[in-house]
Amino acid sequence: MTERTSRTVLLRGGTVYSPADPFATAMLIEGEQIAWVGSEGAADAYASVADEVLDLAGALVTPAFVDAHVHATATGLALTGLDLTGCPSLPEALRRIADHVRDHRHEGVLIGHGWDETGWPEGRPPTLAELDAAAQGAALYLSRTDVHSALASSALRARTPQLAEQPGHHPSAPLTRDAHHAVRRTALAELTDDQRRAAQLATLERAAALGIAALHECAGPEISSEHDLAALLALAAEQQGPEVYGYWGELSERGGVETARRLGAVGAGGDLFADGAFGSRTACLHSPYLDTPEDGDGHGTAYLTAAQIADHVTACTEAGLQAGFHAIGDAAVDAVIEGIRTAVDRLGPARVKAMRHRVEHTEALDDKAIAAFAELGLTASVQPAFDAAWGGPAGMYAQRLGAERAAGLNPFAALLRAGVPLALGSDAPVTHLDPWGTVRAAAFHRTPEHRISVRAAFAAHTRGGWRAIGRDQEGVLVPGAPASYAVWRTGELVVQAPDSRVAGWSTDPRSGTPGLPDLTPGTELPTCLRTVVRGRTVYRSELAG
Template sequence: MLALLNAVIHTLDPARPRASALLVRGDRIAAVGDDRQVLSAASGPVERLDLKRRAVVPGLIDAHIHLLSYGLSLRVVDLDNLPSLHRCVEKVRERVKQTAQGAWVTGRGWNYTVWEEGRPPHRSDLDPVSPGHPVLLTSKNGHQAWCNTSALRLAGVDRNTPDPRGGRIERDARGEPTGVLSEEAIGLVSIHVPPPGDLRSAFLDAQRIASAQGLTGFHDCDAHGYDGIAMRGLLEDLHHSGDLALRAYLMVPDHRIDEAIASGWRTGDGSDHVRVGPVKAFADGALGPRTADLLDPYEGEPDNRGIVVADDEQLLDLTTKAHRNGLRVAVHAIGDRAVRRCLDAFEKSQQHVPGDFRPRVEHVQIVHPDDLPRFKRLGAVASMQPIHATSDMHMADRFWGSRSRRSYAWRSLLDAGAALAFGSDCPVEPLGPLAGLHAAVTRQRPDGVPRGGWTPEQRITLTEALRAYTYGSAYAAGQEADLGTLAPGKFADLVVLSQDPFALPPEEIPRAEVAMTMVGGRIVYESGTQEIRKPDPFFLSS
């Protein structure tokens, strides 16, 4: 047994919101209270850990992340936060020099909306620095790719290639491909990129960073290549070897639903560490490339309301098929029309297959006021990423105009009774949940911009934000009986912080650094070391 003593514990348990001590027996919490109460509840030898008034919160669960993709992204050309097209091209030039002739050069993270040049990229920008290499660079939001001419030629993409359903080949005035591919068109080229090497080490690289940021669990949303079906075996092997330090909830891509059903997969199947999640689908695109599906056109683009990736019939058919076969659904929907279409599909599906399926809308970046109460009525979860608000605020104002006042509407959704689950969307945005909590509470970037917060009426309290990152994520996965709060009988998943975020001014929340992360009574991270401790027989046998 392990007793955590002399702490400031925020349990998020309504029955006992605050405590100073906690007792761990095996992988679960045995007692919560003050030091005396916890020690008196112990039987047999007890290891005591004095936390010296550090804060303790429930384990943080990222409800929307692409963790293996993040690990792999650490190995490709990093174009994130570069201020110009020129800087991106120079980074590609450097990687080409280190790459064998004819081999692919891949990268991610470009965002032309912040470039000094003020224009989208073109294949001709890459061609001079990569004459002997095909190049594929995904955008920051993952909804566009930038290719050179070699990559397009290898994939057979030219002026005569039709746009695939749910995608678009960007073209110039003469009809020639510019090298930018949107949504489903990315697959025309990405299918030709050789698979990466050691997935195990890539995942472990990402896991080390995640544990150091206080994550104890994650809902993996990859839908292309490294999806839940592909990852389940890898993570189960890591669990059996004692190297898995996170609880995984793995989504199944919609194009593999028949395979999952034939294999007998059901949402919730698996172990306490690796579980089957919902079926993941896409209703629309994203804000940056202006492919999110909107009720009204984009500002200054009267003919553009975005891209419909899955139409109404497809969403209804998918939801109904999933629910009939014991699978839940999670649908990417950023635009307000996409959100509405998801809710319509959920409502119609419930008429055919009633039940507590907790369907998820991923992102919900803009929602019409009429649709706010529908989340509670339909039992739908709003799975959102608060860091998107402060990252995207200038784009939202530019492309959505006055509608941006109702975007990233956490306050409105909570007031309407919606269940809220928070995540990061890493590697689209940084992984750190403390940065997400800061964004949710302040609606500001770390530098304090904008003063007073962007659309401050949508701010929420720290308790509400933390609950969305813990209990909300657990609820979205149907695991609220075991995770999300610190209470007797629940798994001992928790985070020790260097400072109490509730005692800090909101703008200083990121100062509360992670000192220790525990998963199932096992310390998987301590400040100063990133070594993951193998299962301790003391904990397993006590």
């Protein structure tokens, strides 16, 4: 159970990560706000007036995380159902599918996630015949790890009207593009309200246990539904945290701005697709994929034109809503930039920049594109775990693009140097909710020149998420700020630079720089002991007492 409190709580005897005092060991909470941050000696004056005194026993207190890109229902379904993430081979995937069908076939359409053929010895996904044998007649939907293609059993395909006429349809291979969206709509339409609520609750509970105070839900007609987003926002309002901020990814010409307003979304964007993803070869590129199948066009898929993007950004800006676009490939990123420049020509740079329009994922950027992001005031909503999962000279990116092009992806350091705001997220269920793992992935990018410091990555995963929705005062532990924080059991605190060739470590108190956990690959990640959202405890570990 969570609790709502207006009491005064004193935390002491630990380390408080605060710019107000780099040596802070204590913090006072009054109701929903931070009232004071300071030293252990000064805390004595507050102990007698506090309703509760929490002995941190050396624990670390930080701002709670913000995951800037999630899909709550799909994440919950993966948490509670069939998750093939990390499955080592095609035969093992088919075995797990058959086991799941045997145990759950009475539940109607079965939904799973996470297969990735690029790591399998067979190097291919199941054929439709193989999938049907495992599905045993059940209607089955299995999204690929990037959620831009899917396996669908014959029983599910038969329930989807006019599927064979949709772009991206294949009679025996995974479905992409419109065909994928069609079978996903069919599968999700059969979820009951109880199933949806259970999945969404599972996501909120997992987020709270990981020290996450807020989630940016990226919904849309091709990802979920109006009903799904409305149910999630209503559920989050019933709970005491984590908070959920919704985005509705639909063009203004199709009513997206009006729908976003009606649903209470903060933006008409998020996963408004300008293109697809590298794994499914649907990210839109100027130069073709190296491993394009014979029947592929080689350059991926463009879902939006620059003119459509310009009209959408114009409408959103005039309505006072954020626009946002899913853009991964360089051709898609360039289309977004061109469209936003057109909106600037119409409305003026000040009005457009003030909205902090977003680009989700934005993996393939050159120096010219990064400069345009800075010029246009765009926020880059990025997922460092993508690089951890698929980067490196032998990873999926290199398979699709070649090692040289792959090494240019996700240039976090260049974005920060140019002054582009970063907001970090997981894109769960594409990668798991894992905030400290996300910070580690940014700090230890597989391409060293793209690495950023742990401190910069942590800021992008806390304050950056709040700034992305225009809440500049949040995500930092200073007097007057909202009391949204997490308590961690961790090892030695250090100041960790992004480049191992220079001095990357410091525990010298004379630096005046607050330390964070050592996130060197192989070290144990911090354990969350408590998560508090606006003064309300939403998670407490048994270890915390």
